[in-house]
Amino acid sequence: MPILEAKGIHKDFSGLEVLTGVDFQLAAGERFAIIGPNGAGKTTLFNILSGAFSPTRGNVLFKGEDISRKPPHLRNRLGMSRSFQITNVFKEISVFDNVLAGVRSREGLRCHYLRRPFKNRGLLERTDEILMQVGLENERDTPAHELAYGQQRALEMGITLSTAPDLILLDEPTAGMSRQETEDAVQMIRRVTESKACIIIEHDMNVVFSLADRISVLHYGVILACGLPEEIRNDQRVKDAYLGQDNQ
Amino acid sequence: MARSHNPVSRFGLWAVFVILAVLPLILRGYQLRLVTEVIIFSLYAVSYNLLLGYAGLLSFGHAMFFGTGAFAVAILLEHFAGLPLLLAVTLATAFTTATGFVVGCLLLRVKGTPFALLTLAFNALFYAIAVKWSSLTGGDDGLIIDPPQLDLWLLTLDPNKGPDFYYLSLAILGPVILFCWYFTYTAMGRTVLLMRENEDRMRFLGYNTLLARLSLFTLTAGLAGLAGSIYSLFFAFVSIDAISIETTTTVLLMTFIGGTGHFAGPILGAGVFIYLQNFLSELTENWPLIMGVLFILMVLFTPGGLVGIIKGAAQWTASRRKTPDLRKGAKNRHAHSGS
Ligand SMILES: Nc1ncnc2c1ncn2[C@@H]1O[C@H](COP(=O)(O)OP(=O)(O)OP(=O)(O)O)[C@@H](O)[C@H]1O
Ligand SMILES: [Mg+2]
Numbered sequence: 351m352p353i354l355e356a357k358g359i360h361k362d363f364s365g366l367e368v369l370t371g372v373d374f375q376l377a378a379g380e381r382f383a384i385i386g387p388n389g390a391g392k393t394t395l396f397n398i399l400s401g402a403f404s405p406t407r408g409n410v411l412f413k414g415e416d417i418s419r420k421p422p423h424l425r426n427r428l429g430m431s432r433s434f435q436i437t438n439v440f441k442e443i444s445v446f447d448n449v450l451a452g453v454r455s456r457e458g459l460r461c462h463y464l465r466r467p468f469k470n471r472g473l474l475e476r477t478d479e480i481l482m483q484v485g486l487e488n489e490r491d492t493p494a495h496e497l498a499y500g501q502q503r504a505l506e507m508g509i510t511l512s513t514a515p516d517l518i519l520l521d522e523p524t525a526g527m528s529r530q531e532t533e534d535a536v537q538m539i540r541r542v543t544e545s546k547a548c549i550i551i552e553h554d555m556n557v558v559f560s561l562a563d564r565i566s567v568l569h570y571g572v573i574l575a576c577g578l579p580e581e582i583r584n585d586q587r588v589k590d591a592y593l594g595q596d597n598q
Numbered sequence: 599m600a601r602s603h604n605p606v607s608r609f610g611l612w613a614v615f616v617i618l619a620v621l622p623l624i625l626r627g628y629q630l631r632l633v634t635e636v637i638i639f640s641l642y643a644v645s646y647n648l649l650l651g652y653a654g655l656l657s658f659g660h661a662m663f664f665g666t667g668a669f670a671v672a673i674l675l676e677h678f679a680g681l682p683l684l685l686a687v688t689l690a691t692a693f694t695t696a697t698g699f700v701v702g703c704l705l706l707r708v709k710g711t712p713f714a715l716l717t718l719a720f721n722a723l724f725y726a727i728a729v730k731w732s733s734l735t736g737g738d739d740g741l742i743i744d745p746p747q748l749d750l751w752l753l754t755l756d757p758n759k760g761p762d763f764y765y766l767s768l769a770i771l772g773p774v775i776l777f778c779w780y781f782t783y784t785a786m787g788r789t790v791l792l793m794r795e796n797e798d799r800m801r802f803l804g805y806n807t808l809l810a811r812l813s814l815f816t817l818t819a820g821l822a823g824l825a826g827s828i829y830s831l832f833f834a835f836v837s838i839d840a841i842s843i844e845t846t847t848t849v850l851l852m853t854f855i856g857g858t859g860h861f862a863g864p865i866l867g868a869g870v871f872i873y874l875q876n877f878l879s880e881l882t883e884n885w886p887l888i889m890g891v892l893f894i895l896m897v898l899f900t901p902g903g904l905v906g907i908i909k910g911a912a913q914w915t916a917s918r919r920k921t922p923d924l925r926k927g928a929k930n931r932h933a934h935s936g937s
Contacts, residue, residue, distance in 0.1 A: 400802060426804040440795040451792050454785060455804040461813060462785040513803055 351414055353378045353517055353547045354399070354430075359408035361394055368394045370571035372408070378516070381548045383562035385555075387591075390568045392551045393435055396519050399549075400432040401425045412517070426455075431515035435522045435551070437502045441495040445486050445505055448494055450477045452512025477512070483542055484508040485534070500531045504538075511542055518543055520550040524557055536560055559583070567591070618768060622761040632876060634764045636869045638829050641771045643852040643864030644778050645821035651858030652782065653814055654794035655709065659717030660822055660849050662701070662724035665841025667694040667823030668830035672741040673734060683748045683757065683831070687770070690827040691820055698819020702812045709797075709811075721846055728838045740837030743830060757831055767828050774824060779861050790814050851893050857903025866904050 352375040359372040368391040376382050384392050398405045401422035409418045417425055431452075440448045453476050454460065454467045467473055481487045484504040489497060494505055507523060523539060524532045536557055539550070552558045558565060559579050566576040567588050575585045582588055622630055642664055649655045670690035674681055705716055728735045735741065745757035748766065755762040781787045789810055793800050797807050830836035839845065848871070856867020874892075878885035900906055 402802075421806075422801040423804050423806050426802055432802055434799075438796065438799050440792055440799065442795055443792065447788070447792075451788075451800070452803045459785045460805050461789055461810050463781065463817075465785055466783045467785050467788060468783070509799070509803070 352376055352411075353413060354549075355409075355411040356395075356399070357409045357411070359395065359398055359410070360406045361391070361398060361403075362406050368571055369398070369405070372568070372571070372573055374566060374573060374576060376517075376547055376549065378547055379545050381543060381550065381561055381563045383558045383565045384549060384551050384568055385553070385558055385565060386568035386574075391571050392568055393521055395568065396432060396521055396549075396551065400430065400519060426513055426515075429514075429516035430519070431510050431513050431517070432519035433506050433510040433521055433523060435525065437506050439494045439502065439505050439509060442493055444491050444493055445481065445497070445508075446477060446490045448505055449480050449508045449512045450474075452509055453477045453480065456513045480508050480511055483511065484538060500527055503527065503531075503535070507535075507538070507542070515546070517547045518549075520548065522551055522553065524552065524554055532557065618772070622764055627760060630760045630764055632872060634760075634767055634832060636872050637764075637767050637771050638825055638832060639848075639852060639868040639872060640865040641775055641778075642822055642825040642829075643849050643856070643868045644775055644861075645818045645825065646849045647853050647858055647861075647864040648778065648781070648790070648814065648821075649818050650853055651863070652787065652794065653790045653811070655811075655815075656714045657717040658714050658843075658846055658850075659701075659719075659721035659724075660818075661841055661843065661845035662717075662721045663694050663698055663819040663822035664826035664829070664845055664849070665724065665728065665838075666697050667691060667826030668836045668840040669728065669735055669741070669826075670694060670823070671827035672743045672830050672836045675743055675745065676741060681746070683746050687824070687827050687831070691824040694823020694826070695816060695820030698823070699812070699816045701819070702815035705815065706808055706812055718843075721841075721843060725838065725841050725843070728841050735838065738838065740835055741830075743834045743836065745831045745834060758834070763832060767832065771825070771828060774821065775865070778821070782861060786810070786813070851889065853903075854893065855896055855903055857905035859902050860905040860909070863903055863905040870904065 354376040356372055356374050359369050360367070361369040372391075372395060374382075384395070386392055397403055399410055401417070401420055401424075404419055409416055411417070412425065412428055412430060415428070417428065420428075440451065450467060450473065454470070454473050457470075457473060459465060459467055459470070459473070478487065478490075481490060484507050486501060486504055486508060489501060494502065497505060503523065503526075507520075510518060510520070520539070524535045527535060532554065539548075539561060550558075550561060552561075562579055564577065565579055565582040567574040567582065567585075569591050574591060575582060575588050577585070621633060625633060642660075646657070646660050649657050649660075667690050670693045671686050674686045674689055678686075701720055704720075705713060708716055729737060732738075748755040748757065755766055757763050757766060782791075789800070789805060793805070793807055793810060800807050826840060830840065852867040852871045853864045854867070855870055856865065857863035871889075875885060875889065878888050882888070896903065902909065
């Protein structure tokens with residue numbers, strides 16, 4: 351059974367048809383990349399998968415369950431977590447507390463009136479583990495807004511991992527990074543998504559080809575092509591539509 | 599984060615406790631009444647600051663819960679002769695909590711300016727109901743209460759006696775204020791803070807933010823109701839002033855003067871407000887004018903309130919005495935003071 355299935359996803363924003371029938375399946379443990387030109391609807395697709403808004407038509411199945419109308423917090427509790435293209439962290443709060451928010455949510459410690467998260471050794475250790483994974487162990491106490499850009503992207507990643515998801519949605523995780531930072535980020539992403547399902551939106555073809563097991567090309571609201579990296583690289587339609595013109 | 603283990607603050611807490619316990623031996627009559635009033639308004643302001651300082655929700659309607667609690671206890675005691683004092687307070691608090699829940703449900707999806715305006719509208723509605731329903735609330739005349747004696751096992755407290763009422767309010771409200779302080783470190787307390795920072799992200803981390811906000815709103819309503827019920831017992835009287843916009847303004851002023859960025863801010867604010875009001879009202883009829891000007895000046899020049907000034911001074915002396923690398927830690931310790 352696929353872990354995630356999108357069936358005929360349509361989305362229009364009061365007349366503007368952004369997605370016009372997107373179908374795909376994702377197997378457990380698979381790394382799947384979505385590429386496509388600016389404005390193709392990639393982030394919109396993530397918003398629909400993660401519950402930011404509902405599709406106009408079509409269904410999303412996660413672990414066999416139809417989640418098309420479920421709010422984001424319930425999708426997260428089912429084991430799905432997303433990152434944001436535009437860094438979306440808790441700016442005034444320490445890096446540690448940023449990640450702890452998700453770690454304790456995973457344990458159901460969200461709105462308890464008596465239990466204190468910082469007294470729970472297990473949660474603190476798990477949080478430190480995630481900070482190690484994303485390379486922020488030396489910035490534990492730094493407020494998020496004081497981090498350098500690359501570190502903020504790492505924190506974005508850490509928060510996404512904090513709820514221990516089975517499916518990870520990454521929206522342009524390396525956007526705006528230097529070459530070195532990008533290389534490090536790719537290594538890190540490979541490590542943390544090991545044996546997990548992952549969808550990654552990316553413009554950087556080097557990142558895409560070094561991470562993805564399978565690639566989809568989203569173009570004018572539909573999936574133009576879908577296949578192994580080699581197939582995509584050699585697909586004439588893809589070359590015409592995308593690779594030729596926008597390959598930094 | 600481990601501030602509760604800070605030996606200084608722990609010692610400070612004990613010192614405050616001891617001072618409060620022996621205070622009736624030092625202060626008499628009117629002076630003790632003022633302290634009692636400060637304690638009552640401290641809880642009112644602390645509950646308000648959980649909304650304003652921690653959750654970032656500006657409410658113009660907190661008096662509707664303070665007033666509901668105040669009237670509920672008065673009406674209960676009037677209509678059910680022989681009702682024990684503590685039961686009346688408990689029922690009044692429970693009723694206000696339920697009221698807070700209902701209002702909270704109606705405010706569920708609003709934040710920011712719409713939230714502020716709707717709370718104002720609800721407060722006006724509550725006030726109008728209290729005025730119109732004069733058979734229950736006494737209308738402009740208010741209700742006179744005759745608080746029953748409190749029989750504890752060996753001890754009988756007479757609410758009409760200053761020291762007795764002082765201990766009564768301290769014993770009830772003190773632990774509740776301490777709980778509020780503890781609450782800011784609990785999962786829910788931290789959640790509220792994170793929601794103020796970035797509610798959208800919280801939803802993608804599994805948090806039902808609507809429910810969390812409703813839950814907090816209900817809690818603060820209940821706390822304000824408790825403060826209100828003790829307030830009307832204290833004066834043995836309640837009038838529609840308790841539910842008026844002025845009573846909302848009072849809590850807003852207290853919280854702002856003390857400072858929203860620290861738990862103790864509103865307590866300090868309540869103390870300063872009540873002593874200042876008391877002092878100024880003896881000097882001039884126009885004391886509200888002076889308070890108003892003072893408030894404007896404070897908002898303009900010290901947005902952090904009195905605790906902001908104290909924190910600033912402490913940091914300044916610390917930075918003069920030592921190398922300035924203390925700053926990072928200090929910043930974190932008061933992470934919630936943020937903006
Ligand atoms: N909430 C919204 N309301 C109206 N229009 C929207 C909304 N979100 C996205 N759009 C429109 O949908 C189209 C696709 O946007 P989307 O952000 O999904 O593109 P994208 O593929 O992620 O692009 P990029 O590579 O630049 O991130 C754009 O034309 C955008 O203006
Ligand atoms: Mg995008």
